[in-house]
Amino acid sequence: MILSEGRVEPSTIPTLYILDICVVNATKLSEEALEANARKAALVKSLRDLDKPHNSISYFLALLEKTFDPRASLSVEELEAQILNDVATMRRFFINAKIDESDALLIGIMRAMKRQPCDPEQDIHLEFLRDVNSLGLANPVARANRLEMARKILEKADSLSISRQHPTVLLTLGSLYGNVNARKVIKFKADTNVFSAENAFADISIILRFLQFKFKTEESSDDHGRSYKRIQFLTDDIGLAGVLECFMGYEERVVGQDGIYQTMTGTYEIDFASLVTEIDKGPSETPPTDRRNVRLLSEYDLLYDMILGRPNLIHIQL
Structure with missing residues (x-):
């Protein structure tokens, strides 16, 4: 199991753990299946270690994965049955930790998303x-x-x-x-x-939705009296977890108002230097006073200038 923000002793900090669908599916595995798969057995053991009264478990990202799965052709009713089965299994698996969302909330979110038109972009x-x-x-x-x-x-x-x-x-x-x-x-x-x-765009979308969900949940945690102090994304996908480490923050602001409706824009902060791993990041030479000489830029500098500008952190407005 990969934690989105590094490994922390699970018993020390009240945490909301957000599971992706692969981790959710691991809670359904039989003892026979675990005996035959050491990797999945280790994942399940890690999940049991998180089953503490002060921790909470969220199905929200798994819900998004199921709802927006480009390969799925389920009806709304079939999708609802799958979601309810998943959450029922999670409640049996996690004896002490609380499942953060009610069935009614999850089904309401799914049905609302299904009514929305496809993302035009x-x-x-x-x-x-x-x-x-x-x-x-x-x-x-x-x-x-x-x-x-x-x-x-x-x-x-x-x-x-x-x-x-x-x-x-x-x-x-x-x-x-x-x-x-x-x-x-x-x-x-x-x-x-x-x-x-x-599939590629679905994974990219999950990264962005997680950051948005994490930001909004952290912002509202104290207001709603929630007990967790930390939010972590749990995935069995090494690539997804590794890329997520390059994303460092998210902020929202209102850019328009029409009556009671607000238009929001989100800004994601990425450590670009950690994303392009095999590139010359050597420092640029100091521009000489002799104008006949030309300042030399590293390939990283050239690429960065092509994308945005000079700082090492990219702020992405979507």
Whole structure:
């Protein structure tokens, strides 16, 4: 099991643990299945260690995964039955920790999301991922060619009116520059017919939804008298957990008001230097006073300037 913010002794801090669907499914495994799978057995043991009265367990992210699964073709009624079965299993598994959401709340959220139209930007991001996959990103790109490849990726984003700072673009650049976790999330394929842009975008969306949920929950925790002081995302996906560590914060602000309705915008903060792992990050030379000399920039500096600007932290407004 991977904790989103590093390992902390679970008995020390009241924590809300947010489970992804793979971790939820682990709570359903029989003793026979666990005996045959040491990795899953270790995961289940870790979950039992978290089963403390002061901890809480959230199904919210798993709910989002199920609701927005691009491979699923379930009716609303079938999806509701699956969700209720999942949560009932979790309540049997966690004897001491509290399940944070009621059945009625989860089903209400699912039905509300199903009534909403599809994200109008989703198709654009899927097109972007398919197009950059066709550039040959399934295989490592020679170091000498990476900056030019990055330029092609950014130009493709521009052509689709996708922000150069959007996580879909940044994770693609991370994959280009050898970030193993980013490559595991996007899973570029040499065979374009095998590549699943839907699965890649679903994982990227989960990262963003988790950060948004974490921010809102932390903001409202004291107001609603909740006892947990820490929020962690539990996943069995090493790539997803590794990429999440590059995301350092989230803030929201109101950008519009129409009567009682507000338009919100979210800003995500990313440690870009940790995302592009195989790149020359050497310091730039001090600009000489002799104008005949030219300041030399590292490849990291050049790439960063192409994306946004000079600081080491990217603030992404979506």
